[in-house]
Structures are given as structure tokens and as C-alpha cells.
Amino acid sequence: MNAPRARVARRPVHGVLLLDKPIGLSSNQALQKAKWLLRAEKAGHTGTLDPLATGVLPLCFGAATKFSQMHLDADKAYETVVRLGIKTTTADAEGDVLSERPVSVTPEQLDAVVQQFTGPIAQVPPMHSALKKDGKALYEYARAGIEVERAARHVTIYALKVLESRIGTAQPAIKMVVDCSKGTYIRTLGEDIGEALGCGAHLSALRRVRTGGFSEGQCITLEALEAMSETERLACLLPVDALLPEHVLVTLDSENAARFLSGMRRRGPWPDADHVAVYAASPRALLGTARVVAGELIPVRLLSPLEISESQAQQGAMEQSLKQVNETLAPGA
Numbered sequence: 001m002n003a004p005r006a007r008v009a010r011r012p013v014h015g016v017l018l019l020d021k022p023i024g025l026s027s028n029q030a031l032q033k034a035k036w037l038l039r040a041e042k043a044g045h046t047g048t049l050d051p052l053a054t055g056v057l058p059l060c061f062g063a064a065t066k067f068s069q070m071h072l073d074a075d076k077a078y079e080t081v082v083r084l085g086i087k088t089t090t091a092d093a094e095g096d097v098l099s100e101r102p103v104s105v106t107p108e109q110l111d112a113v114v115q116q117f118t119g120p121i122a123q124v125p126p127m128h129s130a131l132k133k134d135g136k137a138l139y140e141y142a143r144a145g146i147e148v149e150r151a152a153r154h155v156t157i158y159a160l161k162v163l164e165s166r167i168g169t170a171q172p173a174i175k176m177v178v179d180c181s182k183g184t185y186i187r188t189l190g191e192d193i194g195e196a197l198g199c200g201a202h203l204s205a206l207r208r209v210r211t212g213g214f215s216e217g218q219c220i221t222l223e224a225l226e227a228m229s230e231t232e233r234l235a236c237l238l239p240v241d242a243l244l245p246e247h248v249l250v251t252l253d254s255e256n257a258a259r260f261l262s263g264m265r266r267r268g269p270w271p272d273a274d275h276v277a278v279y280a281a282s283p284r285a286l287l288g289t290a291r292v293v294a295g296e297l298i299p300v301r302l303l304s305p306l307e308i309s310e311s312q313a314q315q316g317a318m319e320q321s322l323k324q325v326n327e328t329l330a331p332g333a
Contacts, residue, residue: 013040014062014311015237020219021049021057030222034059037225038233046071046211050187052092055208056216060243063307067243067289074212075158077179080203082190084172087200091126091187095202103172103199110165110174113196118160122152123188156181157189173204213245231321240303240311241286247277250290250297254280261287261305266297285312 017038021030027048035043044065046058055078060068085103088095125131133141133148141148159179166173174193178186187203194201209216220236228236241247248270256266257280270276276290278297288302303311 008036008039010041011039012042012062012307012310012314013038013234013237014064014240014307014314015234016064016240016242017059017061017225017237018214018219019057019059019225020216020221021054022222023054024051026051027057030057031059033222034225035061037222039230044068046074049208050092050206052094052203053206053208056211056214056219057208058211058214058243061237062240063286063303063311064240064243066301066303067240071212071243073182075179075181076184076208077177077210078186079163079175079177079205079207079209080186080190081173081175081205082193082201083204084167084174084194084197084201085199086202087191087194088202090202091191092203092206099200101199103167103197105167105172105197105199107165107167109197110162110167113193114160114162116196117189117193118157120154120156122154123185123192124152125150126185126188126191153183155184157184172199177209231318234314234318235321239286239315241277244275244277244289247275247289248273248292249279250276250292251279251281251284252287254282257281257287260290260297260299261302263299263302265299267295268297270295270297283312 017034019030019034021027025033027045031043031045038061040061042065043059043061046060046068049055049057058068058071083093084105086100087098089098131137131150133150157178157180159177161177162174163177164175166175178184178189180186186206190201190203207216225233225236250268250270252260252266260266260278270292272294273292276292276297278287278290278299279285280287285308286303287308289300290297291300292298
């Protein structure tokens, strides 16, 4: 009989891990694996990727989970392969084939369709999605064989570029890069392009290459993370304020920082701003987010004193570990 698996001792971990999600895992499965490797107490992700999809998946730990919602609104970029001529139940390669049609598409027709789907467009969300209706995810209705009415959603395709066209082959497909707004369903986009070309289509591959300011080149795989020591894993974390790159910065002295952290509004010579990241001056530490209205700094999301002290302790431990490594590697050591 196998011995019971040892229980992992959890600990407070704060920061953002940019994961290159592998194919075959759901976003939550990938999150749980990374959470286990870091022994983190609290974690969340910033928007799902289908099991079929790979690529950029920012994972938030500890205090960073308070700001993960902000990153859900970020623009995204994807590389995708759209298989022409075959329509499936899920609009991707995991679904059953609904119909097959011959593909007779000219380069001129493809260019025209690309233009048609660039800019503001309306999409009907797919049945196989996590979008909820009456408190139930659409994919739950789909698995039960029920199709429900969905209202069209307006999204923006900022750029749609064909990287490779395999129209005249035995398995006709197009490879594209899609730069889009939040809420865009790439499966629906591929299916709609297939309909516009008159042949139907589904996604055979999907990779998120950018979300907000985070790109695939910054990401780490689960395999690489697993091969690391605990110190190396922690060193992969970005600070919590990596989620707040567009926020206006406001720094408070110790007295005002303490009052702000207790939820009190502060007055100062600040211009109006909807998104503000507030810091303590010494030691420098993120206190939370706020907005400024008529010179008044109004708290929005605050870190707790415990989260701040734990983040500082984590950073201090990392710096000490790096110092010891550098001393060990120094000539003559």
C-alpha cells in the first residue's frame, strides 16, 4: 500500500508569477500546481485559458490577489491556427465534428475577411465557455445538451495579421496573430472567420503571447519551476505592484501612511486620478490603491499591515539569499 502523501506546510507568499501554461491543463490545475510548488497559502489567476491553450497566465499570490481583477481588463494578444473546412461542437479541436465543407478561398477573399474582422466587432459567446447565465456556466448547459440564448458582446480587434496561409493544402488552415480587447473569444473569432469564408472552421491551436504588459518571454514553465530550489522559485516572483504599471504614484510620509492604511482619506496637492498606487516613503512599501478627487486621496484596495510586513520579510530573505550566493561564487571564496 502506498504511504499517504506528506502534507505541504503552507506559508505566506506575495507576488506575481508569469506562468507559461502547458497544453492539457486547465488554468486552475496549473495554478494549484504552482501554488503547491511555492507552498503558498493564497493564490488566484487573472483570467482563464482553455486546456487546449498555452501561454501567458499571470498567477497572483497573497497580497497580489487583491489586484488581480485589474488585470482581467487588460488587452491580450494570441497566436492561433484556424483549421478551415471543419466545424466542431466546441469551435476547437476538442469538439465533435458538426460539418465538413470544401475550402475554396482566394488570397483576396482572405484579405477581405481579415479586414471585416478588424476593429469593433460583435461576438456571440460560445456555449462552451465559463460565462454564466442564471448562476450556471454556459459549458454546464452545453454538456447537458442544452443551448441557451446569449446576447452579443462588443469587443475590439486592434490587429489581425495572417502569419501563414495553407489554403491550398490537404489540411487547409491559416495561422494568425490577434491583438484584442478583454472578453474576446478567439474560438468564436476563428469560427466566424470560417463562416465568412463560406467553409466553416475551428481552432486547432491557441497560444496567448501577451496579456497587458506581460509577454511570453517573461514566463516560466511548470517543469522549470519544479526543477528549482525554493529560493529560486521565490526569485521568479514579480512584486505585487507589477500589476499596477499604469497607476499614478503617490508617496506618503509615515504619519499619513498610517492614517491612509487605516482607511482614512488624506488631502494633498494631487491632480484628479482614477487609478493611484500609494506607497509609504520609509521603508518604501506599497500600501494599496486609491483614487484622487478634488485633492482628496480616497482608499480603494488596501494591504493589511501583516501583508506589508510579510512582503518586506520575503524581499529581505531573497536579498540575503542572493548575497550569500554571490559571496559563494566570488573569486577566492
